Structure formats: C-alpha cells, structure tokens
Amino acid sequence: MKLSLSLPGGSYDILIERGALSRAGAVFSLCRRVMIVTDNGVPPQYAQTLAAQCKAPYIVTVPQGEKSKNLATLETVLHRLLDAGFDRGDCVAAVGGGMVGDLAGLAASLYMRGIDFYNVPTTVLAQVDSSVGGKTAVDLGGMKNVVGSFYQPRGVLIDPDVLTSLPPRQVSAGLAEAVKIALTCDPGLFALLESQAPEAHWEEILSGALRCKAAVVEQDEKEQGLRRILNFGHTIGHAIESCEGLQGLLHGECVALGMLPMCSEPVRRRLQAVLTKLSLPVRCRIRPDDLLRAVLHDKKMRGGIVTVTTVREIGRWEMQEIAPQELLPLLGVIAEGGEQL
Numbered sequence: 001m002k003l004s005l006s007l008p009g010g011s012y013d014i015l016i017e018r019g020a021l022s023r024a025g026a027v028f029s030l031c032r033r034v035m036i037v038t039d040n041g042v043p044p045q046y047a048q049t050l051a052a053q054c055k056a057p058y059i060v061t062v063p064q065g066e067k068s069k070n071l072a073t074l075e076t077v078l079h080r081l082l083d084a085g086f087d088r089g090d091c092v093a094a095v096g097g098g099m100v101g102d103l104a105g106l107a108a109s110l111y112m113r114g115i116d117f118y119n120v121p122t123t124v125l126a127q128v129d130s131s132v133g134g135k136t137a138v139d140l141g142g143m144k145n146v147v148g149s150f151y152q153p154r155g156v157l158i159d160p161d162v163l164t165s166l167p168p169r170q171v172s173a174g175l176a177e178a179v180k181i182a183l184t185c186d187p188g189l190f191a192l193l194e195s196q197a198p199e200a201h202w203e204e205i206l207s208g209a210l211r212c213k214a215a216v217v218e219q220d221e222k223e224q225g226l227r228r229i230l231n232f233g234h235t236i237g238h239a240i241e242s243c244e245g246l247q248g249l250l251h252g253e254c255v256a257l258g259m260l261p262m263c264s265e266p267v268r269r270r271l272q273a274v275l276t277k278l279s280l281p282v283r284c285r286i287r288p289d290d291l292l293r294a295v296l297h298d299k300k301m302r303g304g305i306v307t308v309t310t311v312r313e314i315g316r317w318e319m320q321e322i323a324p325q326e327l328l329p330l331l332g333v334i335a336e337g338g339e340q341l
C-alpha cells in the first residue's frame, strides 16, 4: 500500500508493507553515503538490514529514551556527518521511534542547510503518526520540542513486521494516536479499532490513520490552523505528563486520558470501551485541581483562555475557547473515584 503526501515544496511516498524493510533499496535512493540514526533500544538488525542495502552506510546509535532528544545528541549526529565527509548529495535515515525520527530529521534539516532525510519508523506511535508530516525537534530546558523545524522526509517506509519486537505497553501507547485520529476524522477506522484485534489489521490501521494525517498536513503544513486537530487530547495529556513526571505514564497513555474529558457522553462511553480494549488507562490518580493547575501552565493558554478540541460525534470535531475553570468538572471524569458526568 502506497500513500503520497503532496506539498508545495514537493511530494513524497509513504510505503506501508510487511517485510518492506528488506526492500528499502528499491524505494529509497541509497547509492550514496547514508547516516542511519537509531537508538540502543531498537533491535540492531533493523538498522543493519537497511545498512546492507546502502552503498556507503554509517550507523550512529544514540541512547534510547526522551533524554537523548537534546542539543548534545544532535551535535553528536552532526559531528558524525562532518567527520564521515557527508556532502549535500548524501542523506540521513532514521530507524527507530519518534525520538530518533525527530532527532535525525532535525539533523538532516540543519546539516549543510538540509540534506535528504528518510524515515523508517519502528514504533506504533512513529508508524501511525510522527514519521509523516515533517515535524522535527529536540527538547531544551525541560521543554519538549522547543528547537525544531518543519522538514519533510524524502520518503517513509513502514514495515509492520518490526512491531513484533515492541513491548505491548508501547504498542498500546502508540495506538492511542490512532484512536485520536479515528475519533476526530474517521468513524470507519474507529469502528475497526473497536471491533478487531490491531495485530491482525496493522496495514488498515496505519494506512487509515496516515491517510487522515496526510490530508490534514496537505492543507496546513505549518500548523497555522487545521493541523492543531492532531493535538486532540494533548492539552490535558501534556498536563497529566507534567504531573506524572518522567517515571509515570507514557505519552500515548496520557493522550488516551486527555481525550476522555473532551468528548460528549455517548462518544466518551465508546471511547472508554475502546481504550480499555487496547489496555490504555481511563482513570488516573491525579486530582482534578492539580491537573487544572498544570493545564494553566500549558503553552496553549492565551489571555486566560484555553483552546481545546471537542468531539460530540465520532469523526467530527470542533475547536472551542474556554475558561480554564470550565475544564475542572470535565477533568473529574478521569480522576480515580471522580464523578462520571
């Protein structure tokens, strides 16, 4: 299955196919120097399989985890490019999750003012969402994604077979982003997630979610408006992440929780059921007033107003500006022992 994303600066293909990693050479232009960026939590055979198809491969393996998404690691990658004599005709390829993709994409966008970038995502989150759309970044001063660029890849290769080595909790967390897209844009995909085991339907889930994402990005590449829909569940999700701290819930688990208060009651009932089916949380131990305080620190606050996306009907969304106090009763629905609205 091949999708394509068309933008004024050019278009690129997204190939979704089991076993595609071993055929990357037929899809990407690899007869040149290729810096393959991966991390030490990604099984090394994935980067090696790609390297075996490159004329001049170099592998740089960074430590796994969000803590590597910083300027120091970015500098390490840029130095490796320089030391290996990369020029403007060479390229960078990410083999890993969203962390590696964001880091490698930023390095490619900066080195010699931009060299080609390919993305081979290996987590559900990266396959279903982050590898497409051209957002690259590293964190700075404890703030996520503050230093970054919009830099589209030349191609994205998605091989669902690599997901077999991913821990189940990571699989579930990534699926939260698929639920997010389905809930806001695609009732058919939502019904599929409700009724089927994801492992038996990777290609349909990934292509369904990415088709929606590509359509949004084509209309709003630089997040001037519509693309904010992709942040559904993230205002409260980020607040939960900041309350939980680094040892707490995974990003996707926070997004799962963050979506629940922003839905109408009938939608919330279906959402709770699908999240439970996918082993995602529907309650957390954070008190609503602590959560509200964290929301108030969120970057989307403007003049005491929070812009939130709400879903009254599956596949349809609305953006609303509300006073933070209006959020408080809604936050109760995800608080342990809290009231159901």
Ligand SMILES: NC(=O)c1ccc[n+]([C@@H]2O[C@H](COP(=O)([O-])OP(=O)(O)OC[C@H]3O[C@@H](n4cnc5c(N)ncnc54)[C@H](O)[C@@H]3O)[C@@H](O)[C@H]2O)c1
Binding pocket: 039, 040, 041, 042, 043, 064, 065, 066, 069, 096, 097, 098, 099, 100, 102, 122, 123, 124, 125, 126, 129, 130, 131, 132, 133, 134, 135, 136, 144, 145, 162, 163, 164, 165, 166, 167, 170, 251
């Ligand atoms: N650019 C975007 O549009 C966008 C969108 C959403 C999230 N993100 C970013 O994505 C990052 C999170 O991505 P993530 O959830 O993929 O996390 P991640 O990249 O940190 O990967 C999670 C863990 O899985 C391991 N792993 C990766 N592939 C594996 C495999 N196939 N088998 C076994 N283990 C594997 C990694 O080593 C890591 O320990 C965050 O930094 C977030 O900001 C970016």
